[in-house]
Amino acid sequence: xxILRRFIAGAVCPVCGRMDTVRRCQEDxxxxxxxxxxxxxxxxxxxxxxxxxxxxxxxxxxAS
Ligand SMILES: [Zn+2]
Numbered sequence: 001x002x003i004l005r006r007f008i009a010g011a012v013c014p015v016c017g018r019m020d021t022v023r024r025c026q027e028d029x030x031x032x033x034x035x036x037x038x039x040x041x042x043x044x045x046x047x048x049x050x051x052x053x054x055x056x057x058x059x060x061x062x063a064s
Contacts, residue, residue: 001027001028003025003027004025004026005023005024006025007022007023007024008023008024015038016035016037016038018035018037018038021036021037022035023036030043031045033045
């Protein structure tokens with residue numbers, strides 16, 4: 001079975017605190033993330049999931 005792995009840009013590992021070491025893995029319906037730095041693996045969703053990451057756009061009404 002193929003495991004899809006993709007690094008999450010800008011994600012910080014909550015265990016070792018390093019950036020860009022976390023990658024999102026998926027095999028069939030199972031999704032988890034793992035850190036290549038400290039080898040942590042969690043099946044809980046990471047806060048900064050790349051597909052759920054909101055695009056930060058400043059939506060400010062013009063103060064005219
Ligand atoms: Zn880590």
